[in-house]
Amino acid sequence: MAQQAASLAADTTAQTAAPAWNNAPRRIGLYVLLFAGCIITLVPFIWTILASFKTHAEIINPATQTFFPNEFSFENYQTILNDPTLPLGRFYLNSTYIAVSNVITQTFTSALFGYVFAKFNFRFKRVLFWYIISTMMIPFQLTMIPSYLILLKFNLTDNLLGLVAFSWFSAFGIFLMRQFMSTIPDELLDAARVDGANEWQIFLRIVLPQTLAALATYGVLVFISNWNAYLWPLIVLRDVDVRTLPIILTWYNDRHTANLGLQMAASVLIVMPILLVYIVMNRWVVRGFALTGLKG
Amino acid sequence: MPDYNLDALILYWLMISAFVGCAVTPLVYDRKGRNPWRGAAIGLVVGIASGQVFGRLILMLLDSVPSLATWVSLLGGLIGLVALWLLVPAVQNEGLKHRGFVAGTVTPMVFYLATLSVFPLLWAFALAFFDYSPRRVGGPILGLGGDNPFVGLQYFELMLSGAGRDARIFQNSLANTLLFTALVLPLNMLITIPLAVMIESAHNVLRAIFRTIYFLPVVTSSVGVAVMWGYIFNTQYGLLNNGLRTVGITPVAWLQDPAATILGIPTAMVAVVIAYLWQDFGYNLVIFIAALQGIPDSLKDAAKVDGASPMQVFLYVTLPLLRPTILVTSVLTVISSFQVFDLIQVMTAGGPGRIGQTRVLVLDIYENAFRFERMGWAAAIAVVMFIFVAVLTLIQTRVLRTNWEY
Known part of the structure; x- marks a missing residue:
């Protein structure tokens, strides 16, 4: 030795x-x-x-x-799986619905506006881009009160749609995708224009496929952060039936404060599945976080 | 009475027809050789107007089937818009082709940002000057005024003077948040930077495994983290106290005892800081690993040829080159630890102690706004929090950047 x-x-x-x-x-x-x-x-x-x-x-x-x-x-x-007050399947569906719809809207708008900001010029473009980037500095806690009041007016509290309404655009996503979009050669787009494709066709058939890998990485991040989101769902979803997994975990544990084994089993069932997803896809996830600096 | 909510419907008509109007009209205008930006503006106006008119009309006509009426009325705006699209005459103008795409995507985004981003932001600032509760009807504009009276700078004066229970709780929350951030930031850096250097020099296969494991807590939901650590710090059954008992040390009520301190810091605060660090360190770690991979080996090799020890290489080559990354990660860490909520709400709910040894700003905002429905006061706290985050970010940017330029 x-x-x-x-x-x-x-x-x-x-x-x-x-x-x-x-x-x-x-x-x-x-x-x-x-x-x-x-x-x-x-x-x-x-x-x-x-x-x-x-x-x-x-x-x-x-x-x-x-x-x-x-x-x-x-x-x-x-005990947990036989508890009629805890239909876990429904809460999994709720969380999945919110996470997936946020992934769809945010990846789509990020790609679209990343493309628009990278490849087109228009009036007030810099002002608009500057505004979008600066919204990253505004803590969500500042806008969450008026956002909740707006949802009240829209009658969308206790509604999963209300949870998605304020996150159609992600400043991070637009910023990130703009970087990728600017690497697409202009000649490729011009060639398609000469061939008579309209701008939406160019975006959907030529630009999107080129950035699919970057979009997928970004999509995984959006999925994880929405899956784990707590504060905003806690405010918006008061009705038990529409709640998401993290809120259900605290709700369930508050009703079984004395029984720690039960609490831990609930945590395992509610928290751990996402970890399996992470372990399977971990290369994408880690690369994505390092790439974007996006906080979960 | 029909079971729809007219106020909400009016807003749906507004949003849907405005979106369709400014997204599609530019494409139509473009095709007809007209200016798409003007099309976007006209589409917005026509959409909003016809949405209100035809939406209401459809609702009245289909009164006998209210559930159908509400859904169909959502499409009311289309009537005016389709008429516009068909009736606008085409002109011959070659110069403007293909601009409809930009106008048709940017205008809806501007509309969205104006209604659901800029407007809430302004509203938040306005709320801070009113004694507002959503229960009270209040004045005509956003319910401000009337039963929700204007209080001017009263909230901010209260915060400064610390008079009264609310103001004391606020000052305590601010102090706790600052303490939390002041503990988390240096500890996070002390853990992540050396760890990143160590992982970077590990064998390739192991490096990937280490990175995967260290990153595991980051993807765990913070509520789950709080539950797990809450059990570890549990007074009677927790892992930590079990360990202390076997060594023969008296167990500590980590999360409950307001008198228990470590180095003058309440143990509950220490516990949440530990849990937060555990959850968060993998995130900065990954950024540092990525940054280290970007440092060319030749620089380190040159130092080694000159006889530098690994420690010296780290201190005099690696660390200075990491400075831009340290700036980014420390700004992000400050912003996110200033916004800590999930972990503390679940682990300690702000306790222990009379005004809460782990009560932080966001918890104060949340409870005031959504439990006590004192949204004006909560908004004022949020404004202060925003100012603190902005100032801290600015200071960090200055301090770390000037050093870097030497």
Whole structure:
């Protein structure tokens, strides 16, 4: 072992341009730290998942408070899935509906206006673009009160449509897509114009397919942030039936404050599915966040 | 009585026919060789007018079937618009072709922004000067005035003087928010920058795995995070106190005991900061990793050839080159931690203590506006919050940028 380390160290001194951590003790230290970080990151998840399999009796008894369950019990899950006041399927549908409709409207408008801002000139274009970008600096908490009052006037509170109405346009999305759209060569668009295509055809048939990858990345981000959204749905959706998953989680937990196992099982059912989606698509998600600086 | 809401219907007529009017009319005008921008303006006016007139007419005519009437009346604006599209004569003008697309997309966006972005913003500022509750009828314009009286700068004076319970709660919330941000920002940077450097120098395969795991909390819903950490910090059954008990330390009521502090900071505040950092660090981490990948190896190699230790390379080469990224991430972190709500509402609901040791500005805004229906006061707090965010962002931009230019 020591020999190996020594030879490794010798190896690295031979290469003058070696990466910073390229000798054995340093490398081992590096990985120990990184794995420790992973454990810290994962412990809350594992603790929650394990707790969801513990019975109420096991959790409240000081003698049996261990990290791992003494016996795996599906009691909590059975209680939740058989609870008639908690039709989980409906809440999944609500969340999906909101997330998907926001993805559709925002990716479409971002692509469209990214294209318009990148490829066309018109009066007040700079003023308009400046305004859109500056809305990113305005905290949502400032406009949420009048926005709610507008929804009241529209009679759209307790309505999933009301949740989508204020997010047709995303300043981030327009800004991001403009960058992509400006890389599309003008010759391509002009060629299509000469062939007699109208502008909508050019946008839908030529421009959109070219930016599909960027749009998909952006769409995943929009999906996740809307799926996890809490404050605005909490304000708009007072009626239990139309609520989304995060609100349902707090609502359910408030009714079962004493039963932690039940709460954790609800968290697992409500929070974890999106994590599976993330793990499957993680390359796109991470790249998207790094690319856009969009906060979830 | 028909079971429709006439006030809401009037607004639907307005929005739908205005949108259709200014989106389609430019295309028609373009085809007929006319100026599409003028078409957009005319379409907007005709759409709005005919929407109101024909919408009402349809509603009256189909009075016997109210459910159908409301839906059909939504299309009332089309009657006037189609007439406009058919009746406008074509002119010969080659110069303006293809501009209908731009006019037909930009005008609806401007209309949307004016009604659902600029207007709410102005309304928010206006609310801050009124004692407004949605329950009261109030004056003719937006319900301001009348039973919702104008109070001028009274709210802002209250905030400054700290007189009365509301103002004390506000000052406490502001202090808590500043404390929260002041804790989160440096700790986040202390965690993410070294971690990004370490991940960057790890083996390729492992690097991807580390990145995936570290990013996991970012995509977790903050409510879920609050529930999970709430259990970890639970006084009787939590992981942390279980651990403390096995080591022989007296357990602490992390989220409930207003007297418990660490380094003078209430433990509840420490707990929410930890949970927030845990959820948020992966986000800045990914940005730093991306930035590190953009730094050319030749710079670091040159330093190493000159005999710099890894630590020196980090301090004198990597860190200065990261400065623009540090600016961006710290501005974003300040903005988002100033807006913290979900985590705190679920974990502590602002408590413990009489006026709340973890009560933050957004929680104060939310409760005043939507629980107590004192929207004027809430809007005034929101305005103050907006000013703080703007000023902090400006300061950061200045401080970090001047250094960078040396």
